[in-house]
Amino acid sequence: xxxxxxxxxxxxxxxxxxxxxxxxxxxxxxxxxxxxxxxxxxxxxxxxxxxxxxxxxxxxxxxxxxxxxxxxxxxxxxxxxxxxxxxxxxxxxxxxxxxxxxxxxxxxxxxxxxxxxxxxxxxxxxxxxxxxxxxxxxxxxxxxxxxxxxxxxxxxxxxxxxxxxxxxxxxxxxxxxxxxxxxxxxxxxxxxxxxxxxxxxxxxxxxxxxxxxxxxxxxxxxxxxxxxxxxxxxxxxxxxxxxxxxxxxxxxxxxxxxxxxxxxxxxxxxxxxxxxxxxxxxxxxxxxxxxxxxxxxxxxxxxxxxxxxxxxxxxxxxxxxxxxxxxxxxxxxxxxxxxxxxxxxxxxxxxxxxxxxxxxxxxxxxxxxxxxxxxxxxxxxxxxxxxxxxxxxxxxxxxxxxxxxxxxxxxxxxxxxxxxxxxxxxxxxxxxxxxxxxxxxxxxxxxxxxxxxxxxxxxxxxxxxxxxxxxxxxxxxxxxxxxxxxxxxxxxxxxxxxxxxxxxxxxxxxxxxx
Ligand code: BG6
Numbered sequence: 001x002x003x004x005x006x007x008x009x010x011x012x013x014x015x016x017x018x019x020x021x022x023x024x025x026x027x028x029x030x031x032x033x034x035x036x037x038x039x040x041x042x043x044x045x046x047x048x049x050x051x052x053x054x055x056x057x058x059x060x061x062x063x064x065x066x067x068x069x070x071x072x073x074x075x076x077x078x079x080x081x082x083x084x085x086x087x088x089x090x091x092x093x094x095x096x097x098x099x100x101x102x103x104x105x106x107x108x109x110x111x112x113x114x115x116x117x118x119x120x121x122x123x124x125x126x127x128x129x130x131x132x133x134x135x136x137x138x139x140x141x142x143x144x145x146x147x148x149x150x151x152x153x154x155x156x157x158x159x160x161x162x163x164x165x166x167x168x169x170x171x172x173x174x175x176x177x178x179x180x181x182x183x184x185x186x187x188x189x190x191x192x193x194x195x196x197x198x199x200x201x202x203x204x205x206x207x208x209x210x211x212x213x214x215x216x217x218x219x220x221x222x223x224x225x226x227x228x229x230x231x232x233x234x235x236x237x238x239x240x241x242x243x244x245x246x247x248x249x250x251x252x253x254x255x256x257x258x259x260x261x262x263x264x265x266x267x268x269x270x271x272x273x274x275x276x277x278x279x280x281x282x283x284x285x286x287x288x289x290x291x292x293x294x295x296x297x298x299x300x301x302x303x304x305x306x307x308x309x310x311x312x313x314x315x316x317x318x319x320x321x322x323x324x325x326x327x328x329x330x331x332x333x334x335x336x337x338x339x340x341x342x343x344x345x346x347x348x349x350x351x352x353x354x355x356x357x358x359x360x361x362x363x364x365x366x367x368x369x370x371x372x373x374x375x376x377x378x379x380x381x382x383x384x385x386x387x388x389x390x391x392x393x394x395x396x397x398x399x400x401x402x403x404x405x406x407x408x409x410x411x412x413x414x415x416x417x418x419x420x421x422x423x424x425x426x427x428x429x430x431x432x433x434x435x436x437x438x439x440x441x442x443x444x445x446x447x448x449x450x451x452x453x454x455x456x457x458x459x460x461x462x463x464x465x466x467x468x469x470x471x472x473x474x475x476x477x478x479x480x481x482x483x484x485x486x487x488x489x490x491x492x493x494x495x496x497x498x499x500x501x502x503x504x505x506x507x508x509x510x511x512x513x514x
Contacts, residue, residue, distance in 0.1 A: 018454075020053045020449055021131055021165070022053045022126075022127065023053065023055075023056060023128060023133055024056070024058070024059055024119060024126075024128050024132050025057070025133045026059045026061055026133065027039055027058065027060050028134065028135065028136045028138050028142075028146055029061075029062055030058075030062050030101065030137070031066060031074060032137055035060065035137050036074060036075070036082070037078060037081075037082045038442070038444045039135065039137060040058075040074075040079060041084075042442055042444040042445040043095075043448065044075075044083055045084060045442070045445050046445050047094070047095050049441075052452075055127040055129075057098045057100065057122050057123070057125075057128060059101070059102060059119065060099070060101040060102070061102050061103075061104060061115060062101075063106070066103060067101065071099055071100070072096040075096065076092065076096070084439045084442065100118070106138065106142050106145060106149065107142075109149060109153065112149050112152070112153035115153070115155070130157070130163070130164030131166075132155070132164070132165070133167045133168075133452065134146075134155075134168045134169070135169040136168065136171065137171060139250075140184070143170055143187070144183075147188050147190075148187065148190075150168070150191065151191040156168075159193065159195070165196070165454070167192075167196050167197075167198060167451055168191075169198045169451055170188070170198070172201060172263050173254065173259070173262075176254065176258060177469060177476055178469040181465055185465065185466065189462070197462070198447075199459050199460035199461075199465060200460075201263050201267050201458075201459070202444065202447065203263075203268065203402075203443070204443075204460075205442075205446045206402060206403070206443045207406065207440040207441070207446075208400065208402040208407075208432070209267075210458070211400075211408075212268075212271045212373070212400065213271060213285075215400070216272075216276075222398070227352045228354050231356055231375055231376070231378065232356070232377060232379070232509075233356060233359060234358045234359070234375050234376070235359045235360075235361075235373070235374045235511065235512055236265055236358065236359070236373050237360075237362070237370065237372055237374075237511075237512070238265060238268075238362040238371045239361070239362065239363060239367070239368060239370050239495075240363070240364050240365075241368050241493070243313065243318070243340075243492070244329050244340070244364060248330060248331035249331055251338070252332050252333065252336055252338050255310075255339045255340070256339050256341055256362055256364070257475065257476070258472075260362045261342060261344070261472070262472050263468065266293065266471075267460075269360070270288075270289035270290075272373055272375070273292045273352070273353060274288040274289050274291065274292050282455060283456075285457050286457070286461050289464060290461070290467060291350075292348060292350075293464060293467040293471060295349050296346060296347075296471045297348070297349045298471070298474065299344070299471075299475050301474050304475075305503075306345070306503075307344060307345045307503075308343070308345075308475060309341075309496075309497065309499040309502075309503050310339035310342045310343075310479070310487065311339060311341040311363075311488040311489060312325075312326045312337075312341070312490075313325060313326050313341065313364060313365035313490055313492050314326070314489040315328070315491065316365070316493050317492065318365065325489070326338070340363055340364045340365065341363030341490060341496045341497070343359070343361040345359055345503060345504070346358040357509075359503070359511070361511065363496055365492040366494070366496065367493050367495060369403070369404065370401075370403070370514050371401075371402040372512075372514065373399070373400045375397065376395055376397045377395055377397070377398075379393070380393060380395075385421070393425075394411060394413065396411055397411040397512075398410050398411075399512075405433070406432040407429065407430045407431040408430050409427045409430070410427065411425050411426070411427050412425070412427075412428065413426075414426045446458070447459075495511065
């Protein structure tokens with residue numbers, strides 16, 4: 001497939017692009033890991049692509065002592081290492097002149113006064129009318145204090161008055177259970193109005209994830225089949241080959257369910273399963289995603305093994321090297337019962353999806369990094385080409401590859417050339433890379449731009465965050481109660497424990513081979 005086959009590419013836009021508004025981006029944790037790896041490179045790329053507002057500046061804010069020149073050096077190292085486009089002598093000066101840094105402690109009112117003064121100095125230089133985005137790239141326990149300090153320092157403007165805007169971006173995790181998520185949301189809500197709050201789920205910013213809606217509602221052929229009548233089941237896999245790395249401090253208290261399922265995977269599920277929205281309005285789309293969460297059938301806690309398997313990686317090999325089991329990783333308790341793998345069987349109890357299982361699996365130290373959503377259609381009747389029970393035809397599968405090798409494929413049965421009728425499953429394949437060439441923008445680029453334009457479609461509303469936790473909470477409670485119970489292990493670089501195979505095989509199905 002090639003993009004050139006589209007005879008009228010200009011006709012496919014949804015609407016006039018909304019331009020990002022002039023603003024200052026204040027990055028809390030501006031000298032931290034997320035900032036260096038993702039945010040500063042994302043802004044660099046947006047600048048090179050010519051989509052940043054003309055009046056724009058970045059102010060990094062962290063505890064580390066640094067001046068502007070040192071901060072620009074920090075940014076350069078991050079961009080050189082992690083950006084999809086590289087800095088050079090022409091583009092760099094233009095970028096770095098917008099970067100500033102202010103050091104201070106997140107709980108010190110004086111630091112916020114200094115921040116305010118600094119903003120008042122920077123903004124006139126760039127013709128910025130006081131619009132501010134506060135990006136909290138900080139540990140979750142600091143979200144509340146930062147929001148409160150911003151409010152107390154008078155840095156949160158009331159947007160309804162028509163003045164400059166104040167927006168806040170918060171990273172996951174929002175809480176570690178329903179109650180703590182409600183507490184964080186409560187504090188945020190006391191300081192900012194809900195439309196000013198942008199809760200990032202970076203999966204929603206991925207090109208391939210955004211394409212789910214286009215694929216479903218921009219084509220005539222899928223939607224009529226998108227229901228329990230035609231779909232046998234759906235598999236969602238988000239596999240990582242890396243282990244916990246240096247993040248055990250956070251991860252060991254989280255685990256795969258909180259880290260990946262509560263947010264990213266339930267959002268993927270919502271996009272695949274939602275009803276057609278009647279407009280692209282942010283709140284309409286978010287309402288429809290939320291409806292799916294409301295329809296999730298409670299997991300069978302009494303007989304938990306029928307719906308959920310959790311496990312932890314054990315020693316094994318990764319790219320030829322010996323790697324330790326999870327409990328021997330740096331900063332992990334030697335008796336940790338944190339799951340690094342989870343598989344679930346989920347049902348959505350609504351008209352469209354009645355009885356269709358959604359199988360979910362995610363884990364660290366699996367054989368490869370691959371994420372996909374595979375929709376398996378029902379078998380054709382067991383007559384004609386499918387009459388041999390010993391050799392049933394492979395069912396049609398529509399696989400949306402989220403990463404890497406982004407694209408989608410459709411498996412269909414085809415006659416092999418020759419005088420006999422022999423059937424062979426072939427794949428119709430679309431690859432972003434070969435069709436569109438250039439590397440897709442990173443999720444953070446799209447998401448930052450959306451905050452600058454005030455488009456909250458790809459962000460999590462408070463009710464959705466809490467609905468996800470509400471559904472997961474009984475499972476967390478059950479695990480807590482049975483904490484000392486045996487936790488299956490899987491050798492590193494294998495596809496999880498044998499129990500996960502049973503979870504799906506008990507239903508007469510199999511995990512896809514990826
Ligand atoms: C993060 C999780 O949200 O997503 C990490 O905290 C995980 O544990 C990461 O590795 C995966 O993101 P991506 O974009 O690399 O698939």
